[in-house]
Amino acid sequence: MEYNNEYNMDLYPKKLHWKEGDFTATRTTMWSGPGCHEGCQVIFYTDDDGKLVKVEGDPNSPFNQGRLCMRCLELPELVNHEERLRYPLKRAGERGEDKWKRVSWDEAYDLIEQKVREFQEKDGPESIISMIGTGRNVSQVIAHNQYANFGGPDLTLCFLSGDSCMLPRTALCYVVMGNQWVADMSQFRPDRYENDPEWQIPECIVIWGTNPVVCNSDAFLGHWIVEAMKRGSELVTIDPQLTWIASKSKYWLRLRPGTDAALALGMMNVIIGEDLVDHDFIDKWTYGYEALAERVKDYPVEKVAEICWVEPELIVEAARFYAKAHPSTIQWGLAVDMSKIGTPTAHAIACLAGITGNIDNPGGNILIDQACGLEFGYNSGIEYLKEGMVEKRLGNSKYNLKKYGFTASSQSDCILVACETGLDEKGDPRPVNMLWIQSANPITNMGQDAPRIYRAMKNVPFICVVDLFKTPFAVACADLLLPCAMSNERDCIRVWFDPVRSLTKCSSFYEAKEDEQIMIDLGHRLNPDAWPEWVKEPRDYMNWRLQVGNCDFTMEELENEHAGMIYNDFRYYKYEKGLLRPDGQPGFMTPTGRYEFYISLFDSWGVDALPYYEEPPTSPVATPELAEEYPLVLTTGKRSFEFFHSEWRQANTTSRELHPVPYFDIHPDTAAKYGLHEGEWAWIENQMGKCRQVVRLNATLDPRVVSTEHGWWFPEQEAAEPSLFGVFDCNPNNLIPMCENGDSGYGAPIKCGMAKVYPCTPENSAPEDQPTYQVTATNGYTHGPSHKSDTPSFYDQNK
Amino acid sequence: MANIGEYGLLIDYQYCSGCHACEVACKKEHDLPKGDFGIKILTDGPRQCSDGVWEYDYLPVPTHLCDLCAARVEAGKLPTCVHHCQAGVMVYGPLEELAAKAKAAAKDKMAIFAK
Numbered sequence: 001m002e003y004n005n006e007y008n009m010d011l012y013p014k015k016l017h018w019k020e021g022d023f024t025a026t027r028t029t030m031w032s033g034p035g036c037h038e039g040c041q042v043i044f045y046t047d048d049d050g051k052l053v054k055v056e057g058d059p060n061s062p063f064n065q066g067r068l069c070m071r072c073l074e075l076p077e078l079v080n081h082e083e084r085l086r087y088p089l090k091r092a093g094e095r096g097e098d099k100w101k102r103v104s105w106d107e108a109y110d111l112i113e114q115k116v117r118e119f120q121e122k123d124g125p126e127s128i129i130s131m132i133g134t135g136r137n138v139s140q141v142i143a144h145n146q147y148a149n150f151g152g153p154d155l156t157l158c159f160l161s162g163d164s165c166m167l168p169r170t171a172l173c174y175v176v177m178g179n180q181w182v183a184d185m186s187q188f189r190p191d192r193y194e195n196d197p198e199w200q201i202p203e204c205i206v207i208w209g210t211n212p213v214v215c216n217s218d219a220f221l222g223h224w225i226v227e228a229m230k231r232g233s234e235l236v237t238i239d240p241q242l243t244w245i246a247s248k249s250k251y252w253l254r255l256r257p258g259t260d261a262a263l264a265l266g267m268m269n270v271i272i273g274e275d276l277v278d279h280d281f282i283d284k285w286t287y288g289y290e291a292l293a294e295r296v297k298d299y300p301v302e303k304v305a306e307i308c309w310v311e312p313e314l315i316v317e318a319a320r321f322y323a324k325a326h327p328s329t330i331q332w333g334l335a336v337d338m339s340k341i342g343t344p345t346a347h348a349i350a351c352l353a354g355i356t357g358n359i360d361n362p363g364g365n366i367l368i369d370q371a372c373g374l375e376f377g378y379n380s381g382i383e384y385l386k387e388g389m390v391e392k393r394l395g396n397s398k399y400n401l402k403k404y405g406f407t408a409s410s411q412s413d414c415i416l417v418a419c420e421t422g423l424d425e426k427g428d429p430r431p432v433n434m435l436w437i438q439s440a441n442p443i444t445n446m447g448q449d450a451p452r453i454y455r456a457m458k459n460v461p462f463i464c465v466v467d468l469f470k471t472p473f474a475v476a477c478a479d480l481l482l483p484c485a486m487s488n489e490r491d492c493i494r495v496w497f498d499p500v501r502s503l504t505k506c507s508s509f510y511e512a513k514e515d516e517q518i519m520i521d522l523g524h525r526l527n528p529d530a531w532p533e534w535v536k537e538p539r540d541y542m543n544w545r546l547q548v549g550n551c552d553f554t555m556e557e558l559e560n561e562h563a564g565m566i567y568n569d570f571r572y573y574k575y576e577k578g579l580l581r582p583d584g585q586p587g588f589m590t591p592t593g594r595y596e597f598y599i600s601l602f603d604s605w606g607v608d609a610l611p612y613y614e615e616p617p618t619s620p621v622a623t624p625e626l627a628e629e630y631p632l633v634l635t636t637g638k639r640s641f642e643f644f645h646s647e648w649r650q651a652n653t654t655s656r657e658l659h660p661v662p663y664f665d666i667h668p669d670t671a672a673k674y675g676l677h678e679g680e681w682a683w684i685e686n687q688m689g690k691c692r693q694v695v696r697l698n699a700t701l702d703p704r705v706v707s708t709e710h711g712w713w714f715p716e717q718e719a720a721e722p723s724l725f726g727v728f729d730c731n732p733n734n735l736i737p738m739c740e741n742g743d744s745g746y747g748a749p750i751k752c753g754m755a756k757v758y759p760c761t762p763e764n765s766a767p768e769d770q771p772t773y774q775v776t777a778t779n780g781y782t783h784g785p786s787h788k789s790d791t792p793s794f795y796d797q798n799k
Numbered sequence: 800m801a802n803i804g805e806y807g808l809l810i811d812y813q814y815c816s817g818c819h820a821c822e823v824a825c826k827k828e829h830d831l832p833k834g835d836f837g838i839k840i841l842t843d844g845p846r847q848c849s850d851g852v853w854e855y856d857y858l859p860v861p862t863h864l865c866d867l868c869a870a871r872v873e874a875g876k877l878p879t880c881v882h883h884c885q886a887g888v889m890v891y892g893p894l895e896e897l898a899a900k901a902k903a904a905a906k907d908k909m910a911i912f913a914k
Contacts, residue, residue, distance in 0.1 A: 011875050054827065057883055067885045070823035213816040213885070223885045226814050230887075242845050244816055247855035641819050654823055657833050700845050700853070 007059035007066065012043065014060065014563040016504060023047060026506035027058055028564060030072055031494050033439065033468045033486045035135035035644045037217050039494045039501050040064040041564065042072060050507040052079045052488050062190040063499070063565070064221060070641055074654040078486070079509065081650055083469060083715060085483030086510035095458075096476050096721035096776065105511065105521075108480060113525050115462045116150055119433040125151030126392050127433040129415055131158035133440035134165060135644065137492065138515045140545075142438045143408070144381030145519040148530040150436065153389045155378060156409040158440035159447030162741040162748035163412055165334060166218055168342035171406045171746060175599050176350045178589025179580060181365040183331040185224035188368065188498045188570035193227060198572060200363035202228055204325035207237045208349060209260060210333020213245055215639040217333055219497045225331065234325075236318045238263065239335075240635055241665060241707055242700030251318040254702060256309040257635040258339040258752025262613035264348035266304030267319035268296040271355060276323035278357025285359075285575060285587070288598020288609070292351055295610045307613065307621075309702055323356050327363035334637070335751050340740060341614050342747025343401075348611035351597050359595060360573050367580065371500035371568055374549040376493070378408035384530045394418055398425045399745030400605045412447075413739040413748075419456040434462045438515065439484070441471040444646040444727050445711035448736040448750060451689065451728060451775040466518065471646065472727035475719045476776075483512040490514045491539045493546070493555060499567040502558045514538045607743060616752040617740055618687075620704070626754060630686045633702075634755040636732040637710045638665065651716040662730045664708040665698035666757065674757050681760035684708060686753060689734030691771060692760055706757060708732040721776040728771040804913050806867055808881070809890040809897040810859060813908035817842065817857035821880035821889070828868060828879040837864040838880050858910065859889070867891065867914050 011020070018025050023045040031039045041061030045054040055075050059066030078084070088108040093099030103111075119127050130146035132138060134157065146155045157163050173180040186192045186199040193199065205225060212222030225245065229235065235249035238260065246252040255263050271277060272293050282289045305312035322328050330353055336345050358364035370376060382390070395411025396402045402411065414425045415432070424430035435457075440446055447453040457463060457477040465471070465478040474481050489512065492503040505514075516538035523531040535544050542555045558566060571579060575595075578584045587593035591600045602609040615622040619633065642648060642655035649656065664684060666676065676682050676695045683692050684706065693708055701707065712730040717723050728734060736750055758764075767773055817840055825837035839862055844855035859880065861867075868878035872891075876882065881889040890900060894913055901909045 007877075008875050056879075059877075059882065065887070066882050067887065068820060068824075068883045069885060070819040073820060073823045073827055073883060076827075213818060223816065223818075223887075226816065226886045230814060242853055242855065244855055244857070247845060247853045248813075252853075641817075654826060658819060658822075698845075699847070 009060065012058060012060050016559050016564070020045065023053065024506070026504055028504040028506070029494055029501040030487050031492070031503060032135060032137040033484065034071065034078055034647045035133065035439070036071070037135045037219055038221055039219070039496065040068060040072065040221070041501070042068065044488050044506050046506050052076050052507050061565070062192055063187070067223065069216070071644065071648060071655065077653050078648065078650070079488060083650060084509065085467065085469060085481065085512065087483065088511065089481040091479045095479070096724065098475050098720035100481070105513065108482060109521060109525060111480060112464060112522060115434060116526055119462075120151060123431045123433055126153060126389065127431050128152040128436065129154040129410075129432055129434070130436040130438065131156060131415070131440055131442070132438055133158055133446060133645070136439035137487070137490075137494070138438050139378060140376040140380035141515040141519045142436070143378045145522060146436065148381040148384035149519065149522045149526045151386065151389070151527070153385055153393045154410040154415060156412050156415065157446065158437060159412050159416055159442040159453050159738070161413055161448040161736070161738045161750065162340070162342060162746050163409060164337040164342055164746065164748045164750055166337065167407060167409065168337040168744070168746035169332065169346040171401050171744070172343050172346040173350060174406050175401070175590070175596070175601050176347065177359070177367065177595050179367040179369070181353070181359070181367050182218070182220060182497070183329040184363050184366045185228060187220070187224060188366070188567065190499075190567050193231065198362050200327055201231045202233045202325075202327050202329045202363040204322050204328040205233050205235050206322055206328070206330040207235060207239070207245060207249070208330055208332040209238060209335025210331065211239070211243045211245065211639055212331055212333070214641055215333065220331065236322060240701065240705050241698060251314060251321065253310050253314055253318055254700075256307070256702070257335070257633055257705065258616040258619065258749065259308040259613070260336060260339070261341055261345040261348045261611060262299060262304050262307040263310065263315065264345070264352050265296050265299035265611060265613060266301050266308070266315050267322065268292070268348070268352055268355060269299050269304070270301060270316050270319035271323040271352075272296055274320070276320065277355045281357030281359070282355060285595055286354055287592040287594035287596045287600065289355070291610060292355070292597040295612070299613070322352075327361050328356060328358050329364050337747060338637070338750040339752050340617055340742050340747050340749050341612075343742055343744040344608075344611050344613070347599070351611055354595050354597060360575060362572050366572065367574055368497050371495040371498045372549060372551050374495045374500070374545065374551065376495045376545070382408075384527070394424055394430070395745055400607070401744050401746070404601070411745045413741055416453065416456055416738055419460055432460055434464070435460050436464050437473070438466040441467070441473045441646045443473050443476060444471065444713050444731065445733065446645070447738070448733050448748060449688065449738045450731050450733040452738060454775060466515065469650075469715070470719060472713050472725045476721065476724055482518065483510070484518070485509065485512045485514045490516070491537070491542065491555070492516065493542045493558070498570060499565040500558065502555060502564045504559055504564070516541050616749045618749070618754045619752065623754075626687065630754040630756045631704070632670070632755050632757065633705045634684065634686070634708070634732070634735060634753040635705060635751045636708045636736065636753070637751060638707050640709065643711060646711040646713060649711070649713055649715055651714075662693040662709045662712040663696040664693040664706055665696050665701055666706045667701045667703040668697045668699055670703045670706070671695060671697055675759050676757060681765070682757050683760055683764065684732065684735065684755050684757050686735045686755045688737060689771065691729065691731050691734050693730055706755060722773045724772050724776055726770070726772050728775045731771070734771055805893060806891070807894050807897055807911055807913040808861060808867070808878070809892070809901055810910045810912070811888040811904070811906075811908065812856055812858045812910055813906065814886045814888045815840070815857040815859060816886050818885045820883045820885050821859050824879040824883040825865070828871070829864065831864065835864060836862055838862065856908065861912050861914060865914060
């Protein structure tokens with residue numbers, strides 16, 4: 001069980017290719033599709049025809065030491081799946097009829113070129129919008145394509161309300177510290193754990209709103225924490241339910257969903273009140289501590305305990321443990337973003353780490369950029385946008401964080417409204433003529449109020465989808481559907497944190513193209529001035545971007561001379577060494593040069609410069625009358641090992657063998673109260689809509705909370721409407737609003753809604769009772785008209 | 800191929816996260832049909848004990864279809880479950896060595912499976 005990276009170098013050599021029996025082995029990095037946030041190093045085994053037949057983890061990789069999750073191990077099932085898209089398809093019937101005509105890539109490109117030029121001329125390039133999923137390794141491609149080829153300024157996560165995935169945390173971190181932090185598990189150096197002379201074992205790891213061993217989010221392998229646990233780290237887990245890792249924690253704080261900010265403020269009340277702070281760090285490197293100390297007085301532990309449904313003693317003990325341990329670190333997750341106060345919540349947690357001085361210290365929360373400082377993210381190619389175009393981004397005039405450049409994306413909810421009304425957030429005309437959706441399936445999981453998104457798409461004249469499979473969104477909305485390559489079919493570079501890694505193509509699949517290839521081909525057609533003539537293939541593109549980024553290596557050198565990965569020189573305490581600011585001065589890249597508890601930019605914008613808590617828009621406290629009808633707090637998006645969002649749902653995969661149906665978790669007492677039984681289907685419903693999932697009893701939940709899975713569709717069901725793969729039937733996004741965002745434009749009440757539950761019976765579960773049928777065929781749910789853009793929503797009525 | 804009862808797996812199930820990597824690696828290595836497993840994860844809990852402690856453990860159990868990846872081992876590789884275990888909680892070896900390792904670890908929740 002030792003952690004070393006020297007296992008049988010004859011069988012697993014640090015080479016790019018070798019033969020093993022009848023197979024060719026390729027040593028490379030796995031990074032999507034299918035989606036994933038990691039970049040584990042793997043050996044792909046291909047046969048004489050170049051078909052992927054087997055995957056092994058590379059035991060000599062410091063990143064994952066040969067270990068792999070089940071989805072990589074079953075990867076050949078998806079790569080070679082009979083339902084995978086093989087050719088470009090053009091819609092032949094009406095949208096939703098699932099009638100397609102196979103076309104050549106040239107015909108597809110001709111159509112895109114014709115539409116793009118038509119829309120550019122008619123309403124300007126800003127009438128073309130690109131939207132992305134998550135974890136599908138297209139961040140740089142979709143941005144570069146949008147900015148350089150289409151010329152429009154709008155790019156964001158695909159109808160994810162409030163862009164509530166990492167972006168609220170990231171934007172907040174950039175105003176507080178001019179950088180972003182992650183928990184230090186020695187991941188940025190090749191000698192891991194005790195082999196790194198500087199790294200320290202975190203005495204305390206706080207796991208905040210994530211189930212890290214399952215979700216592996218944000219380039220962080222959750223099992224790194226297990227390695228730290230083996231070395232003595234103790235945990236504080238903040239989660240509404242007892243995850244496996246919570247059960248191994250010293251403290252488990254079972255908070256009410258959506259109250260994370262109150263908890264962080266209450267913990268700071270304890271830590272500041274008992275003077276457990278790091279005065280040295282605060283005095284030398286931070287700004288606004290006194291104001292923060294005043295603010296946390298509003299959050300005494302008793303009050304916070306009542307808000308959060310956590311015992312006050314536990315809050316006190318956990319706060320003391322976190323503050324007294326050295327070093328302490330926080331691994332935070334999606335739940336931080338997924339409330340309306342996502343930004344203030346992230347702010348509160350960032351303050352918690354700051355007052356204890358656990359910033360950029362070994363075993364603490366360390367500051368990190370993309371590898372080699374390369375821009376492979378949402379700003380790729382932005383230099384090609386015409387002057388004045390960035391300012392036109394949807395949401396920019398309304399939200400300061402966007403206006404002043406603390407984010408590289410537009411606001412999803414504003415894009416939805418523009419699709420619906422043809423107006424921007426100022427009420428000025430802003431037609432949306434074309435959506436370019438690359439690796440996103442928004443009516444299945446990413447978009448809230450999924451039926452509303454479905455309807456809004458009917459207003460968009462041309463929608464092009466690039467994906468691996470024929471998804472529900474593609475069937476319902478796409479006019480052109482393009483097949484893209486999977487990880488083993490791509491030449492690519494990954495810079496999502498250190499180390500920089502290469503992906504080496506070792507197979508191909510019919511006419512599926514690499515996302516990069518599509519971008520390059522469109523570029524030479526649409527805007528040849530922006531594309532060097534020699535950049536013809538993805539490998540050329542990578543070498544071009546390495547040149548532009550002033551890197552002193554080529555893709556080929558990375559693959560052949562560096563075994564596919566280069567660790568940069570990661571250093572601790574960068575703020576002491578003048579490594580965070582372009583002027584080379586010590587300090588942080590903020591207006592005060594300090595870690596800002598009191599955010600000076602927010603102050604200048606006239607918004608609250610300190611963290612605060614506010615109730616979710618619907619909750620037993622905020623809307624007690626609503627709670628009479630919908631008494632349970634609904635949290636959504638519980639992850640499982642088998643899936644990545646809406647992927648891996650194909651019926652014959654090992655994932656579906658292990659996890660055949662959607663489950664929602666409910667306390668046994670609550671289930672009994674509402675007549676629900678383990679393994680039986682139940683309806684989950686609120687004022688927005690309903691969905692159904694299978695009851696799974698979970699005694700670790702608060703009896704007032706239920707927890708659903710997300711991303712379910714059923715590829716084994718008919719594609720054409722009104723079936724549409726049953727996409728709305730089990731979708732908790734039917735119950736969650738769009739356009740209910742925080743003042744920053746970030747955050748949405750995705751994990752903290754309300755619902756009631758009742759058994760599915762033959763009387764209430766006829767075909768016409770199914771949400772998919774109701775949405776696609778009758779335009780509404782049986783219990784009332786669902787939300788439409790021309791009528792005020794429940795949330796608007798209650799403002 | 801070693802004789803029955805000579806080799807086995809040592810599993811530190813305090814840290815098994817139940818991630819299914821061993822199950823799926825095994826199914827792929829041995830090309831097992833749906834429903835068949837060479838190793839299967841059993842679950843205890845989550846279950847609150849009378850002292851307030853939540854017991855929540857996973858334990859991977861080799862089945863009769865497990866051959867300790869004889870072909871892989873012969874080729875110089877580790878059994879695929881051991882190789883891919885995300886929590887790094889599995890050790891393959893002669894039973895005496897496994898017993899010695901279990902003792903040296905001086906901790907609870909260690910299991911040895913003989914094959």
